[in-house]
Amino acid sequence: MPHASSRAGTAGASGTRTPAVSADDARERPGAAAQRPGTALVTGASSGIGAAVARRLSAEGWRLVLNGRDTRRLAETAARASAAVFPEDLTRPAAERRLTRFALDAVGRLDLLVACAGVGWAGDFTAMSRRAFDEVMEVNLLTTLRLVRQVVPPMVEAGSGRVVLVGSLAGAVGVRGEAVYSASKAAVAVFADALRYELRGTGVGVSLVVPGVVDTPFFDRRGTPYARTRPRPVPPERVADAVWRAVVRGRNEIYVPGWLRLPARVRGAAPGLYRRLAATFG
Numbered sequence: 001m002p003h004a005s006s007r008a009g010t011a012g013a014s015g016t017r018t019p020a021v022s023a024d025d026a027r028e029r030p031g032a033a034a035q036r037p038g039t040a041l042v043t044g045a046s047s048g049i050g051a052a053v054a055r056r057l058s059a060e061g062w063r064l065v066l067n068g069r070d071t072r073r074l075a076e077t078a079a080r081a082s083a084a085v086f087p088e089d090l091t092r093p094a095a096e097r098r099l100t101r102f103a104l105d106a107v108g109r110l111d112l113l114v115a116c117a118g119v120g121w122a123g124d125f126t127a128m129s130r131r132a133f134d135e136v137m138e139v140n141l142l143t144t145l146r147l148v149r150q151v152v153p154p155m156v157e158a159g160s161g162r163v164v165l166v167g168s169l170a171g172a173v174g175v176r177g178e179a180v181y182s183a184s185k186a187a188v189a190v191f192a193d194a195l196r197y198e199l200r201g202t203g204v205g206v207s208l209v210v211p212g213v214v215d216t217p218f219f220d221r222r223g224t225p226y227a228r229t230r231p232r233p234v235p236p237e238r239v240a241d242a243v244w245r246a247v248v249r250g251r252n253e254i255y256v257p258g259w260l261r262l263p264a265r266v267r268g269a270a271p272g273l274y275r276r277l278a279a280t281f282g
Contacts, residue, residue, distance in 0.1 A: 036248075037060055037061035037062050038062060038063070038111030038112065039062065039063045039065075040063070040110070040112035040113070041065045041067065041099070041100075041103045041110055041114070041151065042057070042064060042066050042067070043068070043114070043115050043147065044067075044068060044115070044116030044117035045067060045077050046068030046073040047068075047070065047073050047077070048214065048236050049116045049166060049211070049214060049239045049240065050066075050068065050077075050116035050117065051073075051236070052235075052237045052240035053114050053116060053239075053240045053243050054077050054078075054081040054083060055080060055081055055237075055240070056237070056243070057081075057112075057114075058081035058082060058083065060244065062112070064078075064081055064082070064083035064084070065084045065086060065102065065103040065107055065110075066083045066085045067088065067117070068087060068117075069087070069088070070087075084102075084106040086098075086099050086103070090117060090139070090143040090147065091135075091138045091142075091143055095143075096143065096146040096147040096149075096150050097150060100147070100150040109154065110151055110154065110155065110161065111160065111162070112161065112162050112164070112247060113147070113151045113162075113163045114164045114243055115144045115147065115148070115163070115164070115165050115166060116166045117143060117144070118140045118166065118168075119135060119136055119140065120136070120178070120181050121135075121136050121178070122177050122181075123177060125179040125180065132180075136180050136181055136184055137184050140181070140184035140185060140188065141184045141188060144191075148195070151163070152195075152199070152204060155203075155204045156199070156202045156203075158203075159202070159203040161203070161205075162204065162205045162246075162250075163195070163205070163206045164206075164208075164209060164247065165188055165192050165206070165208050165209070166211065166243075167188050167189045167208050167210045168181070168185040168211060168212075169210055169211065169213075170182040170185050170186075171183075171184070171186040171187075171189045171210070172189065172210060172260075174186075188208070189208055189210070192206050192207075196252065206252070207243075207246035207250075207252060207254070208252070208253045208254075209243055209246055209253075209254050209256065210253065210254065210260070211234070211242075211256045212234065212255075212256065212260045213232065213233045213234070214233060214234055214238075214239055234256060234257060239256050242254045242256045
């Protein structure tokens, strides 16, 4: 469960390495072609998954615009990724418009949006403050939807592009002590499906990357350490690899690690059994 929000600099590079596409991958494409290196906007790029995604895309030859709330950390990421940066909190009024204008001015067009920004909160729902409630829903859901709304029309006009949304296993199965976080990520997942259906035939694809627990500052920032024995945390680079596969293979949905798809399927196929197991084992 990841993730969080960057003005100066330039971007540049080249590269064309494209991995082979399997039959399964090809069947997952939502009517939009897999993409080659172009221009990308990455949010939550100050650290964690967003920073790892920025490094991976830069290494593969993408030109980048990075957004994040921590100016110092964002500058460090940009220095390693050769990117233009726009440090701003996307919860501020009209921030998504300013970011989109900046990105289009910096790189000319956007071929890819990777929305990694997010925050967490753990504890009993009834003990959650209104401020924490609003922040989780605003950062994880509303800022993402607002930004996608700005970025997608130019992609549709160009006839190509991809939106990659970073969800969470908590949004697929629900997690005790993370009711609002789970709700925000579940909404992102359903939004990804709905938007994919709407954009079918436009040349613009939508991917959802669903991590389990990721070894990032996410848990430190939410104020509650990760105490479960499973699933074990994976490095953010592994999630960045999944984002990369989603982009170059046109994948609709990828779980990280892949076995986490199983509990989500059990919940869908046998919800009663899943709920009994979840109530017993947490």
